[in-house]
Amino acid sequence: MFIEIEDLKAEPLHVRHVFPVDEIRFSHADASLSEPVTADFVLTHHDRDLHIQGTVETAIAFRCSRCIKDFTRPFSSSFDLFYAPQPDWGAVSTEIELKYEEMEVGYYDGVSFDVNAMILEQIELAIPMNFVCREDCQGLCDQCGADLNEGACRCKKEEPDSRLSVLLDFQKKKVQKEE
Ligand SMILES: [Zn+2]
Ligand SMILES: [Zn+2]
Incomplete structure (x- = not known):
């Protein structure tokens, strides 16, 4: 899904959309999306600066890194993001630098905004480094492999x-x- 900035009219723009799993190119050695991804967000903009607040929800199938069993967990994450057109860093003015210095800002081409890429990034940022079925998972015996x-x-x-x-x-x- 792309949002064409030229076409943005009345705000805020409210988007609720269900993305099939294969549209969000999530790739991970120990996890995969097991349900379509529901994104629900509100976009407001000032000129070409975008402010996007919302949530992503799906379910993630993963293999516990300790007991190597397969599990599925609901996943949801909320976000509050600012995007600005990619500045021409060669000609960047101090004014722009000051404007963005204080905020975490993502960049886009200023013409069309890639919603799928944003959703993928939000999922990747929110998933844990290691998937465990539960905090106190005892794992497998390193000698006989028993659970x-x-x-x-x-x-x-x-x-x-x-x-x-x-x-x-x-x-x-x-x-x-x-x-
Ligand atoms: Zn486990
Ligand atoms: Zn054992």
Whole structure:
């Protein structure tokens, strides 16, 4: 979806659109979009400077980096962005520099605004560096590959930890005495 700046008339321009997964070119080694992306935003503009506020919603299928199971999670992110025509940096005036210095500004060609690219960027900025199914995912045993979320595997028990076995023996004796 492109917004032609020449055609912008009444503001604010309210856009609500559902983008099929293949229109948003999201590519990630461990994740993919599992639902169409709903974008809902309001665009106001001053000349060719754009101000866009809204949300993107979809669902993301990912592989947990610890237990390597596949999961799907709803995803939503809100944004508040400013875009300006790409300045001619060769002839940039101090006035323009001051104007943009204080704000995080994205640039576009000043003619047509690429909504898909903006949506893709918002998704990429908001996804985590590492996908985990839950914060305390125990992952897999590095020896036998068992899923430690489903309980400890035998490898742990076979670990020769004398302090632990002494403690266990002590508890066993204590339980026997109490019985
Ligand atoms: Zn996990
Ligand atoms: Zn194990």
